[in-house]
Amino acid sequence: MIPSVKNTTFLILIIFGFLFFLFNANILSLNYKNISSPKQIKSIEQKVEINKNSHKSKVEKENVIKDFSYNDYKLQNKEIIITVKKGQTFLSILDDFNFDNKRKFEIINSINKIFDLRELKVNQKINFIINNEEKVKKIIIELSYNTNIEINLGPKIQIEKKQLETFTEINSKEYLITNSLYADGINNKIPNQILIKLIQLFSFDLDFQRDIQKNTKVSVSYEKINVKNKSESSFGDIEYAQIIIKNNTLEYFKFLTDDGFIDYFNREGKNVKKSILKTPLDGARLSSSFGMRKHPISGFNKMHKGIDFAAPKGTPIYAGGNGVIEMAGVNGGYGKYIRIRHNNEYKTAYAHLSSFKKGISKGVRVNQGEVIGYVGSTGRSTGPHLHYEIIYQNKQINPLTLKLPSGKILKGSELERFIKNYKMIYANHLNNLFE
Secondary structure, three states, X not given: OHHHHHHHHHHHHHHHHHHHHHHHHHHHHHHHHHHOOXXXXXXXXXHHHHHHHHHHHHHHHHHHXXXXXXXXXXXXXXXXXXXXXXXXXXXXXXXXXXXXXXHHHHHHHHHHOOOOHHHOOOOOEEXXXXXXXXXXXXXXXXXXXXXXXXXXXXXXXXXXXXXXXXXXXXXXXXXXXXXXXXXXXXXXXXXXHHHHHHHHHHOOOOOOOOOOOOOEEEEEEEEEEEEOOOOOEXXXXXXXXXXXXXXXXXXXXXXXXXXOOEEEEOOOOEEOOEOOOXXXXXXXXXXXXXXXXXXXXXXXXXXXXXXXXXXXXXXXXXXXXXXXXXXXXXXHHHOEEEEEEOXXXXXXXXXXXXXXXXXXXXXXXXXXXXXXXXXXXXXXXXXXXXXXXXXXXXXXXXXXXXXXXXXXXXXXXXXXXXXXXXXXXXXXXXXXXXX
């Protein structure tokens, strides 16, 4: 009887345990279905996609705004650059833009108050700034490398002459002459403007045809002037210049004198300038010397009372010294002729010119090195050249053998200041050459 009860109890426990297991298995199954039902998963995925799309939409919107701003900026600042051509007027340039006649003359009259538009030069640049309605909102006329005129075309025209920001650096070069000072300078990348100034500086002491020899050493430092936000640059003064011909050294330093003038002096403080130039033009060839010669036209022997420099027609001619124009006009076989009175003793004369510089006439005061006219072949002449005379006490003398007095000589505290100045210039020159 007891074994029977034990067996029954054991069987009941087994059945109860089995039922308990089934019950918990169902609960686990239901919970799994609730967590991972396809409907709920889809809902979650939709929420994730919405957030994702929302972020993407925001980024795309920002990019659209950025693109719009950039394109709008470009439209607002469209620029057309006009380079003035020969014979072109400012009015004819305005004809290419959307202005009525009244507006054209308003613009021209406004500009003429501060700049004479008749003075526009060939290759001068004019910038037209166009807005998104294809209307000109600003005109910029480049007067020089660092000066613009800006014309704002609102209902009321506003004009401003603007100085651009510049900064200066010193460039130094050194080379040997194998052909000519000018040609070899160009080959060594020295700017044309600086070479012309170099020739003028040494023209007081040198005859460039006779004195310059092969392997003559040239050394120069000069100012390069850069303009902020522009690729173009200009060139200022020569700071230092040296020419070595055999054992003869010519060397000059820039210096601001006590009386406010920029000039050039050697190490002893003696001014480079002489009273009269021996060579009053650049790059010319001596074609006929002073003295007796067979005249090329008449064929007779005749005294040649000056020197001739062969040069292309139109080559600029410089005043040989400070003075007053005594004559400017046609003078018989001399053709177009200028004579300058420098003081009570010296005069210079220039013959066979093609033309005079505008403003040159009798009584006009000129400075040494100032352009007075241009090489030609007027009068009794076989080809373009300059006939140059130096007249001393009303008698022509040989310019090439003339011993000319020096200019200013520095003394005292001015000389002391110059010595400090030239040492600094020379140190900078050497540093630039060998850095």
